[in-house]
Amino acid sequence: MIKIEKPAWEKMVSHVESTFPKEGCGLMIGAEGVVQEAVPLPNSYSGPQEDFFVIDPKDLHRVDRESRERGLDVLGVFHSHPNCDAYFSKRDLEHSCPWFSYVVLSIKNGRFDHANSYRPDFDQTEAPKEELTYG
Amino acid sequence: MAKILIPTPLRQFADKKDSVQLPGSTVGEVLKSLTGQYADLRRHLYNDEGKLRSFVNVYVNDEDIRYLNKEATPLNDGDTVSIVPSIAGGSAGIASPPAPAVTLSKDEILRYSRHLIMPEVGMEGQLKLKSAKVALIGTGGLGAPLGMYLAAAGIGRIGLVDFDVVDFTNLQRQVIHGTKDVGKKKLDSAAETMLDINPYVEIDRHETALTSENALDILKDYDIVVDGTDNFPTRYLVNDACVLLGKPNVYGSIFRFEGQATIFAYPGGPCYRCLYPEPPPPGLVPSCAEGGVLGILPGTVGLIQATETVKLILGIGEPLIGRLVLYDALAMKFRELKLRRNPECPVCGDHPTITKLIDYQEFCGVPNQHQETTMQASIDGDIDPVEVKSKIDRGDHFVLIDVREPHEYQICNIPQAKLIPLGDLPKRVNELDSADEIVAHCKSGMRSAKAVEFLKQAGFKKVRNMKGGILAWSDKVDPSVPKY
Numbered sequence: 110m111i112k113i114e115k116p117a118w119e120k121m122v123s124h125v126e127s128t129f130p131k132e133g134c135g136l137m138i139g140a141e142g143v144v145q146e147a148v149p150l151p152n153s154y155s156g157p158q159e160d161f162f163v164i165d166p167k168d169l170h171r172v173d174r175e176s177r178e179r180g181l182d183v184l185g186v187f188h189s190h191p192n193c194d195a196y197f198s199k200r201d202l203e204h205s206c207p208w209f210s211y212v213v214l215s216i217k218n219g220r221f222d223h224a225n226s227y228r229p230d231f232d233q234t235e236a237p238k239e240e241l242t243y244g
Numbered sequence: 245m246a247k248i249l250i251p252t253p254l255r256q257f258a259d260k261k262d263s264v265q266l267p268g269s270t271v272g273e274v275l276k277s278l279t280g281q282y283a284d285l286r287r288h289l290y291n292d293e294g295k296l297r298s299f300v301n302v303y304v305n306d307e308d309i310r311y312l313n314k315e316a317t318p319l320n321d322g323d324t325v326s327i328v329p330s331i332a333g334g335s336a337g338i339a340s341p342p343a344p345a346v347t348l349s350k351d352e353i354l355r356y357s358r359h360l361i362m363p364e365v366g367m368e369g370q371l372k373l374k375s376a377k378v379a380l381i382g383t384g385g386l387g388a389p390l391g392m393y394l395a396a397a398g399i400g401r402i403g404l405v406d407f408d409v410v411d412f413t414n415l416q417r418q419v420i421h422g423t424k425d426v427g428k429k430k431l432d433s434a435a436e437t438m439l440d441i442n443p444y445v446e447i448d449r450h451e452t453a454l455t456s457e458n459a460l461d462i463l464k465d466y467d468i469v470v471d472g473t474d475n476f477p478t479r480y481l482v483n484d485a486c487v488l489l490g491k492p493n494v495y496g497s498i499f500r501f502e503g504q505a506t507i508f509a510y511p512g513g514p515c516y517r518c519l520y521p522e523p524p525p526p527g528l529v530p531s532c533a534e535g536g537v538l539g540i541l542p543g544t545v546g547l548i549q550a551t552e553t554v555k556l557i558l559g560i561g562e563p564l565i566g567r568l569v570l571y572d573a574l575a576m577k578f579r580e581l582k583l584r585r586n587p588e589c590p591v592c593g594d595h596p597t598i599t600k601l602i603d604y605q606e607f608c609g610v611p612n613q614h615q616e617t618t619m620q621a622s623i624d625g626d627i628d629p630v631e632v633k634s635k636i637d638r639g640d641h642f643v644l645i646d647v648r649e650p651h652e653y654q655i656c657n658i659p660q661a662k663l664i665p666l667g668d669l670p671k672r673v674n675e676l677d678s679a680d681e682i683v684a685h686c687k688s689g690m691r692s693a694k695a696v697e698f699l700k701q702a703g704f705k706k707v708r709n710m711k712g713g714i715l716a717w718s719d720k721v722d723p724s725v726p727k728y
Contacts, residue, residue: 132334154332161334161512166301166308170328173251177262182252190335192372193559194364199566200512201333203584206299208253208288208329217368231287 111185111210111226113137113144113243122214122221124149125189129219131158134188136169137212138176144184148172161200162188185210185226192217197227197236205229205236212241246274246319249326257284271302272315274325289327301328334512335559346375346400352444356398369558370398374444376557379403379466381454381482383434385542386472386496386549388420393550394470395438395445399557402438403448403466406430413728417539454478456601459485468556470494470549474531476523477604483508483516484601487592492565494553496545499529501538503545503571506564506583507552509592513565518586523608534690541573625696625708629717632683632710636660642681647695648714652687656714656725666691669698678704685710685717687728 113121117137124147125133134152139145150172152158153165164186173183186209190196195215197205205211207229215222226241247265250258258264259282266281268274279286291297302309303326309317319325348356348370359365359373378399380387383406394402408430410421425433435447450462454473463469463485471482471493479497486493486509493508495516509515548569555561568581591598635642646653646661653663664672666686676682682704684692689712696709710717718725 134331154334156511162332164331166303166328166330167306169331170303170306170326173249173326173328177249184252186331188333190559193335194561196562198333198335199563200335203512203566204299204330204332204334206329206331208251209331211333 110240111137111142111144111212111242113147113212113241114139115244117144117147118243120147120149121187121212125187125214125216126219126221128152128158128189129216130191132160132162132189132191134162134164134186136164136172136183137185137187137210138172138181139184140181142184145181147187159191160193183209185212187212187214189214189216195223195225197225197229197238201227202229202233202236205233207231207233210239211236245321246323246325248274248278249324251327251329254285254288254327257288258282269319270313270315271304271309271317271319271325274319275302275315299329299331301330302326303328346371348374352398355442355444359398364560365558369560372557372559373398373554374400376468377401377403377466378553379405379463379469380472381405381469381478382472382474383418383420383430384408384414384472384474385417385498385537386546387434388418389543389546390470390472390550390553391420391434391438392441393547394553395442397550397554398442399445399553401446401448401466403450403462404431404434405450405452405454405462406434407451407453413533417537417542419543454481456481456603459601460489463491464489466491468492468494468553470553471496472546472549474498476529477608477610479516480523480607481601481604484591484598487515488600492556494549494556496542496549498537498541498545500535501541501573503541503548503573504568505545505548505552505571506568507556510563510565512585514583514585515589515592517591518589519568519583521586521589526609538573544571544573626711627683627708628711629720632685632717633721635683640681642683643676644710645676645682645684645695646686646714647684647691648686652728655728656718658685658714658717658725661685666695669695673699673702676704678702678706681706681708683708683710686713688713688715 124135132152135147135149137144137147150164150168152162154161154163176183190213195213211227212224214224226239227236228239229236245265245267247263249263250261255262266274266277268277289300304317305324356370359370360367376399378394380390380402383391383404410425410428410430410433412426414421420437421433431449431451435449438445438447459481469486469491473479483493490511492510495508496505552564556563566583568583570579585592587594590596644661646663647666649665684695686692692709696707699707715727718727
């Protein structure tokens with residue numbers, strides 16, 4: 110279960126709406142399953158970004174370090190599916206890491222449509238949906 | 245001695261600590277002490293082969309160890325080791341938004357109303373379908389349901405590639421063609437049916453065989469390629485062209501009672517060569533013409549392809565990427581195999597060696613026309629069906645053997661022929677006398693050529709192959725013999 114506080118949620122949505130029609134991404138930080146802050150990050154994928162994203166490990170490392178210093182943790186990752194439903198795709202699964210919540214935001218024609226959160230399993234074979242509350 | 249920072253999700257396996265001090269002079273040693281102390285961490289960091297998991301990156305201070313000395317990277321006192329997962333993903337949809345100019349007329353809105361009232365498709369989805377351009381290779385067994393349903397669904401532009409002519413043996417499964425179409429170009433017959441179903445579809449007719457010379461040029465204008473072909477050279481050609489163009493290849497294949505379907509060449513996903521790096525030896529896998537096919541089978545498989553094509557365009561559901569669906573009509577069972585992109589794949593791998601289209605006939609070991617003529621010429625001792633008939637009528641002493649299967653013999657036969665299926669020939673060869681003159685026949689002359697070859701090697705000298713098989717017999721000698 111993951112809860113996203115309103116300012117963090119609004120920041121996530123506005124970021125991935127701004128990157129449309131490319132995929133936008135970022136990290137969610139907070140404590141005890143509550144996301145207090147969203148950190149938008151550049152999509153560092155070198156190919157077409159309409160259907161793929163990569164977070165530079167350097168960015169993750171930096172955000173992880175900075176949030177630790179403030180007593181917060183990286184709880185998960187968010188990314189958008191432009192003109193596409195918020196399912197956890199095969200590609201998401203293949204690149205997933207079981208340590209985090211993955212919030213997927215469906216952006217249709219530049220506007221937020223719906224979102225889901227997933228918790229990938231250990232062998233990258235399944236990602237069960239988890240309860241998501243936001244706003 | 246070094247300090248290891250434990251990422252939040254892993255702290256539950258490390259006594260809830262956010263960092264630990266551990267001995268070791270290299271990264272590998274320190275990680276070994278870590279997983280020695282907290283055994284549950286091991287499976288999070290290492291796979292079964294003892295290698296760091298694909299999503300695990302390790303940093304020493306601010307440097308990724310991949311760019312240092314990997315796990316052998318030396319550590320000094322006071323260094324900080326961080327475990328950082330790699331994060332990536334993507335929607336795997338055909339995500340291009342519809343061109344703003346595309347709209348639906350009043351008639352189209354009525355036509356597509358059952359799509360429009362579903363929120364998963366809606367006006368937006370229907371416009372995506374209308375903006376989509378799909379190439380359909382082949383208008384035969386798979387192409388028939390594909391062409392009809394893709395047209396009905398409202399795909400804006402469909403490019404058909406075929407050069408064949410409709411014949412009677414097609415009608416048992418190729419439902420896009422009718423009895424009235426026999427003798428017509430498949431391209432025209434298919435387009436006529438599709439436009440009758442949906443006049444709003446634009447159809448490009450490519451009346452040609454897809455070749456290494458024209459494939460890239462034909463396919464470059466489409467968003468998705470759907471493979472409805474029935475032979476290995478074209479499958480490899482379509483696959484490689486799709487990988488080179490970065491276009492998904494919606495694949496299907498059928499054989500007797502079984503079918504397969506998947507999406508190849510989706511960026512990041514596997515391609516046909518990841519599954520089948522080498523073609524089978526020519527002749528090993530029989531075609532539909534040789535092995536037969538349940539007429540309904542291509543309907544089921546073609547519609548899986550049509551469904552996946554529409555899903556890719558709409559960007560809904562879970563696309564059939566990295567999964568091969570196997571369908572068994574007799575058991576009525578669907579199974580699924582996982583496919584992964586092979587990093588060593590010669591065309592879609594990390595270091596591709598095939599960067600342009602090659603000669604696929606040669607790659608698949610199919611003899612070209614020149615070789616074929618020399619091969620035929622080298623088969624000495626062919627005999628024409630008319631001559632066989634005269635021998636029978638004259639009462640010549642010779643033995644006619646039919647090397648087809650018993651169920652084929654039931655369809656039609658030459659009464660004087662003795663049935664010895666090709667596969668049984670080795671164990672029944674003693675039923676034949678090498679002193680006798682022997683003529684072998686099958687359906688079209690291929691299997692009987694193998695039988696003649698076998699008998700010659702077994703020491704028979706007076707063996708001949710009836711040219712063109714029982715099909716030629718029906719044409720030249722006895723038209724009452726049905727063709728199949």
